[in-house]
Amino acid sequence: GAGVSQSPSNKVTEKGKDVELRCDPISGHTALYWYRQSLGQGLEFLIYFQGNSAPDKSGLPSDRFSAERTGGSVSTLTIQRTQQEDSAVYLCASSLRGQGAISGYTFGSGTRLTVV
């Protein structure tokens, strides 16, 4: 697609429920990142996919968080047993391999998750 697409745009869920957030990167972009932006905070790195390599999961805050990327394209971030502190905007970004530092990263508009 022309840009990074994220869905849903907004999600309200009850505490304890599982949620899935979707990211569709720019076609051909091999690198994909997930970030979390809590209110009044900067972006917190969660996970990084690069092609077929094992993902860098070093930023995932707990084992309730997981992500996968099927076919090197679409990615899904799953949060199990959601807690109120999970409420945040979840942003996805993509870039061409090796180009992230040169051209930056293209971000989606994020999913605002509210846990009630």
Next chain:
Amino acid sequence: AQTVTQSQPEMSVQEAETVTLSCTYDTSESDYYLFWYKQPPSRQMILVIRQEAYKQQNATENRFSVNFQKAAKSFSLKISDSQLGDAAMYFCAYRSAQGSQGNLIFGKGTKLSVKP
């Protein structure tokens, strides 16, 4: 670990005036990249300007320029002839030049208001 600090949570500028947003960072690396991103209410992060650490010349993009002081680990953004559309959150970000570390490290942001 690298850190990025933005000491100004909020800034205000009169339309057509100039404003400078501050950013400092901490790293033991000698080669890296620095970025300024703009986040309007649409939530999508937009790349404003980037700087390679090995370049002494300060980057410039139209009304946007940086003052990069490598020894002081400072990377400030100057916006000249401020426009109403410049109102947004601005984030400073750091990226290692080491190939395997592709994620951006962000500061907490500065909210810029532009007064007509």
